Amino acid sequence: MNRYRQSIDKFQEAKAYVAGGVASSLRVSMKPAPLYVRKAYGAIIQDADGHEYMDYMLAYGPLILGHAHPGFNERILEALRKGSTYGMQHDGEIQLGRRLTEILPCAEQVAFSGSGTEAVMLALRLARAYTSKRKIVRFYGHYHGWSDAIFTSFPSPDFSSARPTEGNSDIVPGTNGQSRSSLQDIILLPWNDPEALEETLTQHHHEIAAVITEPVMCNSGCIAPKPGYMEFMRELTSKLGIVLIWDEVITGFRMGLGGAHERFGILPDLVTIGKALGGGIALSAVAGNREMMRLIEEGTVMHLGTLNGNGLSTAAGLAVIEELSKEDGQVLKDMENTALRLSDGIRSVLGRNGHQVVVNQLGPVFHVMFIDRTEVNDFDTFNLRDTNLYTLFAEALLHEGILVRPNGLWYVSSAHGEKETEKTLLAVERVARKIAVHP
Numbered sequence: 550m551n552r553y554r555q556s557i558d559k560f561q562e563a564k565a566y567v568a569g570g571v572a573s574s575l576r577v578s579m580k581p582a583p584l585y586v587r588k589a590y591g592a593i594i595q596d597a598d599g600h601e602y603m604d605y606m607l608a609y610g611p612l613i614l615g616h617a618h619p620g621f622n623e624r625i626l627e628a629l630r631k632g633s634t635y636g637m638q639h640d641g642e643i644q645l646g647r648r649l650t651e652i653l654p655c656a657e658q659v660a661f662s663g664s665g666t667e668a669v670m671l672a673l674r675l676a677r678a679y680t681s682k683r684k685i686v687r688f689y690g691h692y693h694g695w696s697d698a699i700f701t702s703f704p705s706p707d708f709s710s711a712r713p714t715e716g717n718s719d720i721v722p723g724t725n726g727q728s729r730s731s732l733q734d735i736i737l738l739p740w741n742d743p744e745a746l747e748e749t750l751t752q753h754h755h756e757i758a759a760v761i762t763e764p765v766m767c768n769s770g771c772i773a774p775k776p777g778y779m780e781f782m783r784e785l786t787s788k789l790g791i792v793l794i795w796d797e798v799i800t801g802f803r804m805g806l807g808g809a810h811e812r813f814g815i816l817p818d819l820v821t822i823g824k825a826l827g828g829g830i831a832l833s834a835v836a837g838n839r840e841m842m843r844l845i846e847e848g849t850v851m852h853l854g855t856l857n858g859n860g861l862s863t864a865a866g867l868a869v870i871e872e873l874s875k876e877d878g879q880v881l882k883d884m885e886n887t888a889l890r891l892s893d894g895i896r897s898v899l900g901r902n903g904h905q906v907v908v909n910q911l912g913p914v915f916h917v918m919f920i921d922r923t924e925v926n927d928f929d930t931f932n933l934r935d936t937n938l939y940t941l942f943a944e945a946l947l948h949e950g951i952l953v954r955p956n957g958l959w960y961v962s963s964a965h966g967e968k969e970t971e972k973t974l975l976a977v978e979r980v981a982r983k984i985a986v987h988p
């Protein structure tokens with residue numbers, strides 16, 4: 550009897566009605582099958598066959614408080630009793646707006662939306678309207694959502710659908726069916742490379758509206774910026790009249806309550822936040838200085854969305870902030886310690902068992918890579934990792950009751966503590982002995 554029988558059967562059933570059988574293309578990549586979930590609580594998720602897993606996927610990032618957090622759920626239920634959405638204004642918007650402007654150093658004002666993709670769309674629009682320029686500089690290995698305006702391929706098993714089919718641009722779109730004209734406004738550069746940045750911005754600043762970057766390359770190796778790189782990017786963009794957008798959809802609330810820009814002490818012009826902000830409820834925001842955000846008030850930049858700022862989402866955002874602010878931010882510090890202990894432990898357990906690995910950790914997030922190198926600090930090196938071996942590792946961990954993303958990125962929540970770390974490292978030890986040693 551297959552251990553994942555229920556999930557396999559349900560996936561087959563879903564395929565009859567749901568395109569591709571899953572609701573977001575990435576989810577199909579899970580091996581041995583896309584799992585169906587019965588319920589989840591704390592750090593634990595239970596599949597349709599009744600197996601329980603320690604969850605380090607955390608729904609791709611939003612669940613910073615873990616699953617079904619009691620305080621969070623209470624606030625959501627309380628909000629629901631008053632109605633889910635009004636298409637009109639309510640106090641929750643004011644309260645969350647005020648809290649975010651208090652918490653995020655870059656935020657004089659915020660604009661709400663429902664997903665990271667939408668927040669990035671708005672930020673790009675603001676930048677273009679503000680500068681009256683068109684081009685956007687983005688970086689290899691970063692991900693900014695799946696809108697036509699910014700989605701480009703990057704060679705990762707997670708994003709394998711891209712096919713260069715038409716057009717003469719050297720930028721490969723993220724998917725078939727994507728508008729080519731929008732990608733003509735994109736300039737792709739290697740990240741952590743100050744010379745490449747300086748050369749392009751200096752030559753083309755008259756047509757570049759914005760540079761958009763993840764402050765930590767979480768989507769490809771959890772790579773930190775080189776010392777001075779982000780400061781240099783800030784200086785150069787300011788000098789050349791280019792808007793600097795930090796995409797903090799992953800780092801927001803993780804690298805600190807004030808995001809990576811608070812942690813690094815740098816002020817971007819615009820910041821996008823999502824995922825953890827809603828704690829599992831659809832919510833994202835653009836935060837920025839008043840001078841740029843006023844384009845929305847003036848009506849020169851349209852910001853739309855039926856469900857924007859709905860009562861459920863603002864209650865979620867406020868609940869997450871309240872929980873993370875407890876004990877003077879100790880919750881986040883604990884989470885970061887857990888991630889540190891786990892990443893150190895995984896590195897040493899795998900190393901002891903003959904595997905060559907690099908584990909990059911920053912804040913409560915880390916990336917595990919099987920690779921014949923001592924460090925991974927750029928996208929080209931990241932692409933040398935053994936993805937097949939990692940797939941085997943992830944699949945073997947699943948059998949041991951540990952759920953991780955197939956691409957190597959691990960998220961830690963406030964529900965993960967010492968007990969969970971210990972259990973996880975024992976499972977990693979068993980798996981390390983089982984899987985083949987890196988050749």
Ligand code: PMP
Pocket residue numbers: 609663664665666667669692693694695763768796797798799823824
């Ligand atoms: N920006 C970054 C940095 C992300 O990691 C993601 C999602 N992984 C997005 C934007 C898009 O967010 P969403 O999936 O909520 O549209």
